[in-house]
Amino acid sequence: TDLYISGSRSLPIMVEIADYIDLIWHNRDGHCYTVNYELYAEKSLWKTWQYRLQESLGLCTF
Incomplete structure (x- = not known):
């Protein structure tokens, strides 16, 4: 988040x-x-794969 x-x-x-x-x-x-x-x-395998999927689909916000 940016603040101006x-x-x-x-x-x-x-x-x-x-x-x-x-x-x-x-x-x-x-x-x-x-x-x-x-x-x-976070050491969750699920969250790692969730991140990778979102990143590959361009849905990642981080």
Whole structure:
């Protein structure tokens, strides 16, 4: 999903949004915003074949 935000860069809310995105992008506060893949990894053979079928038919959205 994409999000487009438009507005004057001098508006306080736009400055706040830009600062927040910069904080997350560069991990300036050192917090962990993601988890290891293994925590939510799907090991289902059915889901693997479902993905492959959808991908081959052009129905995949990921």
